[in-house]
Amino acid sequence: GENVEQHPSTLSVQEGDSAVIKCTYSDSASNYFPWYKQELGKGPQLIIDIRSNVGEKKDQRIAVTLNKTAKHFSLHITETQPEDSAVYFCAASLGGYQKVTFGIGTKLQVIP
Amino acid sequence: SAVISQKPSRDICQRGTSLTIQCQVDSQVTMMFWYRQQPGQSLTLIATANQGSEATYESGFVIDKFPISRPNLTFSTLTVSNMSPEDSSIYLCSVEGESAEAFFGQGTRLTVV
Numbered sequence: 001g002e003n004v005e006q007h008p009s010t011l012s013v014q015e016g017d018s019a020v021i022k023c024t025y026s027d028s029a030s031n032y033f034p035w036y037k038q039e040l041g042k043g044p045q046l047i048i049d050i051r052s053n054v055g056e057k058k059d060q061r062i063a064v065t066l067n068k069t070a071k072h073f074s075l076h077i078t079e080t081q082p083e084d085s086a087v088y089f090c091a092a093s094l095g096g097y098q099k100v101t102f103g104i105g106t107k108l109q110v111i112p
Numbered sequence: 113s114a115v116i117s118q119k120p121s122r123d124i125c126q127r128g129t130s131l132t133i134q135c136q137v138d139s140q141v142t143m144m145f146w147y148r149q150q151p152g153q154s155l156t157l158i159a160t161a162n163q164g165s166e167a168t169y170e171s172g173f174v175i176d177k178f179p180i181s182r183p184n185l186t187f188s189t190l191t192v193s194n195m196s197p198e199d200s201s202i203y204l205c206s207v208e209g210e211s212a213e214a215f216f217g218q219g220t221r222l223t224v225v
Contacts, residue, residue, distance in 0.1 A: 032212050043116075043204055043216035044155070089154060095212040099170075102155045 006103025023090035118217035135205030140185035
């Protein structure tokens with residue numbers, strides 16, 4: 001089955017700096033790669049996703065890149081703010097009601 | 113996006129007892145998913161619930177321990193049976209949107225003492 005590795009497990013950045021979280025996946029058939037943000041006491045919330053026919057996607061301060069050849073994808077957060085502090089999970093899926101496999105999570109701390 | 117309500121949001125239970133978690137969605141969905149998130153860990157899929165059929169369980173999870181009901185297209189329950197402290201986790205209900213994105217409820221934080 002699919003295996004998703006995520007790093008780093010913890011990340012501290014100064015407010016205004018950029019944060020990058022990287023993930024690799026094992027199943028070349030995976031074609032859907034969502035990213036989730038989980039704040040304390042809440043369920044994961046989808047923040048951005050990318051599909052295999054796209055190499056990069058951007059939404060305001062958040063961007064995701066995908067390299068299908070290398071089987072890795074990354075989340076980029078620019079101009080970080082304290083409210084970006086949370087646990088971020090990457091995931092991979094075959095899409096269409098197929099199982100979603102999650103990475104272990106990255107605890108991001110943005111220091112004011 | 114789907115709005116998912118889970119109840120209870122948290123509970124403290126005695127070992128050996130059972131807890132039923134409810135998940136209500138604001139729209140009809142084909143499949144509902146139940147995840148477990150152990151303290152400081154990632155999300156692990158427990159089972160997939162279709163309306164009108166038995167749930168499909170992932171490796172390491174069995175129906176006797178985690179019975180699931182799916183009586184209609186907007187509701188599901190997960191029961192954690194004969195609980196032990198190792199069952200202390202966050203349990204999350206999830207549904208899939210039109211574009212295969214997953215939406216989650218706020219979770220049920222279970223502590224077994």
